[in-house]
Amino acid sequence: MSAQEKLQKAIEAAIIAGYSLNSEAFEFLTENSENMDPEAVMNMALMQLAALQDKPMFIDRDRLVSVIHQLAVAEMQQAMEEQAEQEKVPQPAAYASPEPQAETYTEPAINAAPDASGYFYPYAKDIASDLKIIEDPTGKLTSNGTLEEYVGLFQDRFKRVEKILRSRMDVRSATPISEALKSQPKAKLKIICMLTERRDSKNNTILSVEDPHGSATIIVPGKAPEEVKKKVLMLLPDTVFCAAVIKTRTNLLMAEDIILPEVGGKPILRASEPIWAVLTSDVHVGSTKFTKEAFKRFILWLRGKYGEPWMREIAGRIKYLLIAGDIVDGVGIYPGQQMELTIRDVHKQYNFAAEYLKRVPSYIEIVLSPGNHDAARKSQPQPAIPEGYLSAIKDRPNIHLVGSPCYLSLHGVEVLMYHGVSLNDIIGVVPGMDNDHPEKSMKLLMQVRHLAPMYGGKTMLSPENRDYMVVDKVPDIFHGGHIHVLGYCKYRNTLVVNSGGWQLQTEYMEKLGLMPTPGKVPVINLQTMELRVLDFMNPIE
16 A cells, blocks of 8 residues: 555544544645554554543644654664664773873764654754854953952942842842941941851851942841841852841941842743753763763664653754753863873864764754863853864854853743852852752852852852853743752742763762762753653663
8 A cells, every 4th residue: 555545544534533634734644654654643543532531623743743652662662772782882991001092082883773663753853943142251251360350340240230139129229338337326228238258256147248339347146037147148258139237326237137139020931832952061071980871872862763752752842952061071170080081182072072962963953051171261251162172063053152151042931051160169158058959059049140159269250341140131941060960940930950960970079979960861841841851871671
């Protein structure tokens, strides 16, 4: 029986059962009649509809695509098993000698066998890309590292965060510190200030603060409400905040409340199409701890060649892949790193990484920002990775190199990408923060509206003429990495996600007591903001 005859039989079966095909379903069947059995697909669809209590009037394309995935699974499982045998390439061992041996560099074999079933349908391929880069520091960084530039950086920070604070109804009446100090005793005031020092004594906490026109000392008494004391513990040095205070008989101010800039209410933006985005980071190609086989399965899944039916259905709707830094392990990043490298040349590390990226379907937009292991400057903000390191993919229009932090719009959904180096400072200073829950530290960055509030810690800040680390715009999604642990939460209208990574525990992580969660990948439906986590560490039997 010809493909056309099978198509006619499928349509007749639907009509006999009392259903009509909408135009998209009819077009889908017609276009794919050579690659599948339309009659078999329709019969299964009708069986599923018969089991429904509320039956639709029309059969749509999504129903047919879902059926196709289910019919394909058996064949795909067999193809995957055969491919797994073909792809067994030994991982180079760590080098014990001073110089690596060139012959150990083997190209990653991640090509799957042909998709014999022909049933995977990439819905996202038919959807036009809608990617906009709203803000990117690349090409705008001009610092020379002078003292005047640092002064200008903190003045710009204060100005930007002050504007955010004054947008709140309860802060608009805030007065400068110099005016507050002239007030009568017992006067209740609000001041916008930057924390310069916090000192804890047995009975009180003392905050030294300043603004562009003056400085003051705020006392937080031991009898202050627990909520206020909790907020004080969240204050990192150089954080800009509002303090509700009472003027004393001296120049001391008594704290009544601490008001953070916060992420206020914002319109909820959603994509008009049911497309998905993948969030990941910290691939660390070139490391002995890089989970190469899991990453291969991830690439195969993006191509519709791996996973259970529901996973493959999601794969068909992936339109965007966001990688938030550390695509390679780099060279000379930490003492003794050379003993944990399979590739000691950073250019070759990027060549290997490019081989993986080239195998991502071309209809998926890849956005790649740098991390502290990448070949970009280490101080924040970071410009994009220079194209010279990724020359193998520079002509691919679906791959976009951006800086960190970076604001993007994906089908109208606004995303803030930042690798997350400053999370180390927060975890080391703020009580209650730890490596096991990086989303808590990221939530704090949203509350203080700054991605690296603490100067002088582990995070190097470049004194640019503008503070690019201020969170001027409230994102729909805040995507970070660096900690290598998957964590996510919803804070107000912002989805906060730390996407984990692809590296097993290194000796350095073990010393820190950090247990990574490699191979766990969050994917987000941009139309509903549903988040699901896919695990690629253990092969599906």
